[in-house]
Amino acid sequence: MDKRSIYADNAATTAVSEEVLNAMLPYFRTAYGNASSIYKLGRDAQRDVEAAREKVAAALGAAPAEIFFTSCGSEADNWALKGTVETMAKKGKKHIVTSVFEHHAILHTAQYLEKHGIEVTYVPVSDKGLVSPEDVKNAIREDTALVSIMFANNEIGTIQPIAEIAAVCHEKGVLFHTDAVQAVGHVDIDVKKMGIDMLSLSGHKIHAQKGIGALYVRKGIVLPNLIHGGAQERNKRAGTENVPAIVGLGVAIEAATKNISEKNVSITAKRNRLIDGILKIPYTRLNGDRDKRLPGNLNISIEGIEGESLLLMLDMYGICASSGSACTSGSLDPSHVLLSIGLKHEIAHGSLRLSIEDDITDEDVDYILEVLPQIVDKLRSMSPVWEKMMKGESYE
């Protein structure tokens, strides 16, 4: 079989689409005005920034005035948490609730806040990778300022019961934020119907460029600035607007949120064929709920091998993938997400994440299913862990 080139790591980042790139190009050399300038070049830039804001708002069921552009998803997360805490601490609310398997943009921000006197409750997740609204409800206290639960997990792709979680928050009068970086463009989102007070998103996961994100903040919520300076973003987020990136995000989010359910049918079918094919390899398991997950995501643990080796081998066959192995992050511990759903360290080290989109072909799926078992065999044949497993010995 000829070597193919398959990008199966769309949860890490995506290529800028042609449509997005073309929309962005005029803003580098021709329409390069500063959106704060008074002359036409500036006014045009401002008009186009506002048009992009309308597109982002429309994609989420929000009003344009509720959308604030940021430099990335992490900035949006930082802003939502730090900003809400700053405001609410003045009212004596010094507690936030989040989950153990959030993205580090949330977890490390929460840990930072802990160092500054905020108490944090990290609700657990089930072995299927789902947060229980009941657990969130029980974690909320009198002094809870905010609940932040991710919309879909970045590693195992599980989609959380966001509307139910938002409902228990509102029942208790607590604000609800969600990091929807992985969900936007893959799941239908309506912030009003779902009761979301704040939502973070990122451009480069949906074929816009890296370095652009947005925070939706429901009307009525006033966040203090994270970045001080000029009057951009209605005085809430200083810094000259990244006009090409903002325009690109507008185009990208419009395209990504069009016909989501239609697109998902074919992606899900291919993803399921990958899951079923890979699970034929003995001593493998699917991580995360099979149905309540992003259509393009699969995360499978393969016993007896280590993730980074697996990724390097896949790369040699032209397949770009990801793993929750410690070695890929340079730390000693494997992914906190895989540990949070109860995986042992040694199982978590051997995990594989594929995140596909509709550009993947049936031939690509065939190729992955042909190549992967060969790689696993090769790595297992040189693995002392596999040797012990086959002899029925403990390797822990």
Added chain:
Amino acid sequence: MLYSEKVLDHFSNPRNVGEIEDADGVGEVGNAKCGDIMKMYLKIDKGVISDVKFKTYGCGAAVATSSMATELIKGKPVEDALKLTNAAVVEALDGLPQVKIHCSVLAEQAIKSALSDYYTRQGIDPLPIVGEIKEPEE
């Protein structure tokens, strides 16, 4: 993660992979929890390492350092193998990313562990010759 061409070469075509049935010394270091295990088999004839094989569970650097370490000691007197340092393995691989240096330490320790086993089988206390085998911290 930037690996040198040599690391990638030793990872994709590891030298001396396997087992030696009638090995004179076998050593294993690391643990699956940390994500690295190396197992070394030595065949020793008249004080010379006539054959060496390894099996490794671990990342690209773990496989490459094991492979390189076996190349560096194969056909060499035991005394030379005792002197093999992780730095020599790193140098032979044209360097390793900082976070992967521990893999080279593991490769050095795996060889020492196999040599310890060799001396123990000979009825010789390995400790004064080989020194202590350091296990990675959990």
